[in-house]
Structure formats: C-alpha cells, structure tokens
Amino acid sequence: MIVPSHAQLIASIDAFLNRHPEIGEAKFGRSATGEPGLLQRLRAGSSPTLRVMTKISEFMAAADGSIEVSDVVHNEMDTVQ
Numbered sequence: 001m002i003v004p005s006h007a008q009l010i011a012s013i014d015a016f017l018n019r020h021p022e023i024g025e026a027k028f029g030r031s032a033t034g035e036p037g038l039l040q041r042l043r044a045g046s047s048p049t050l051r052v053m054t055k056i057s058e059f060m061a062a063a064d065g066s067i068e069v070s071d072v073v074h075n076e077m078d079t080v081q
Contacts (some may be wrong), residue, residue: 001055003050004045004053006042006045008069009042009048009053009056010039010042010043013039013042013056013060015050016060016063017062019061019064020063023063025039025040026039028059031059031060032055032056032059032060033052033055035055038052
C-alpha cells in the first residue's frame, strides 16, 4: 500500500468532494469513517491512522465506482516485488 502524505490525502479528498458536490465535508467523514468532523481535524493538522486512511480510500473508490480495493492492493504488491 502506498501511503500518501498528509497534503496528498487532503488534496485527494478535496478532488473527491469536487467530483461529488452532493457530499459535504461532514457527510464525507460520517460516511467514510463514522466521524463527521474528520476533514476538519485533518485540515487542522491531525494525522490519520493507517486504518482511517484505508477507510477513506475504500469509501472514495466505492463512491467513484472504481475497481475493487483488493485489486488495487494486488497491483501495488506486484509493483513492489
């Protein structure tokens, strides 16, 4: 798994929210992790755990109709080997 920097994570979330204007920041946090204040905390400098980052990534991939998360992990593992 490639772990994005803090800035990359926020940029990725912002790009997602731009693609999905019907999802506000609180709804994003609640839907992705159960924490409505997630994005506010991240913007204030809080560092997410790997578990939270995985939940965020899985939520955005599912909402975008992207490939399955297991496929992404498999492809990244192939790249590492």
